[in-house]
Amino acid sequence: MARHRLGHCGSLAQVDGWHYGFCIAAIFMLLGLATYLYGYRYLPARVEQKKFEGSRLTTAERRIVYALIAVMIITIFQSTSYYQLYNVNPIWIQQHVTAAVGGFKIPVPWYQSLNSFFSIVGVPLVFWIWRRQALGRREPDELAKIGTGAWIAAASNLILGTAIFASGGAPVYPIWPFLYSAALGISFLYYWPTLLALVSRAAPAKMNATLMGLAFMSLFISNNLIGWLGGFYERMRPAEFWAMHAAIAAGGGLLVVLFGRRLSRALHPALG
Helix, strand or coil: CHHHHHHHHHHHHHHHCHHHHHHHHHHHHHHHHHHHHHHHHHCCCCCCCCCCCCCCCCHHHHHHHHHHHHHHHHHHHHHHHHHHHHCCHHHHHHHHECCEECCEECCCHHHHHHHHHHHHHHHHHHHHHHHHHHHCCCCCCHHHHHHHHHHHHHHHHHHHHHHHHHHCCCCECCHHHHHHHHHHHHHHHHHHHHHHHHHHHHCCHHHHHHHHHHHHHHHHHHHHHHHHHHCCHHHCCHHHHHHHHHHHHHHHHHHHHHHHHHHHHHHCHHHC
């Protein structure tokens, strides 16, 4: 949830100073903790630990583990494309986006806030789409949803690349980075919660926690990659830089197209 506080506290920091921004963030963290402690009584009093006989995985379970790791590797592509939103994108906005519209100066953190906003309000929309698809027996499986998220991330980065190219060197109008941020918010809904749900459901019980940790380790890899890729920003034209990230996300989508069915069969042995 830290990313959802980033934009709002960033705006406050720009107006009143970083001390106020961090102070408000701390207050909301404490409110979140208070909410958890208040609802703690509704949690099960005790969770019984299951004992697993034997430590070796079966052949089918090993196949599932390998398939899940492969899916995590695929999501690294779109995570790398997605999280550049919080790395180079604010710098690009400061340098190349019209700051004021109608006399109002748009704070840079608002663009990240819009991404978080669409990650929240987009949930009912995405669920509605999936429900309609399920009624017609056309709801995509987890791999297809993750692939869709990759293609949306690719399209989001192409929005910036196209807007920069069309501007001809002039400042880019704010609507385009806003659309970029909003579309990435929907992309996030398609791939990241789906990945976590897939790991939680499909992973062998004795490996569930380990594989969930590996899923978050994929974000560690992605964040290192965005830092490395960010170093190319000064050596590339902005349109080329965002086109490169569109290609990275599309690479994840292409991997789903190539290996999605095989991975789905490994993760759903009963359907194979």
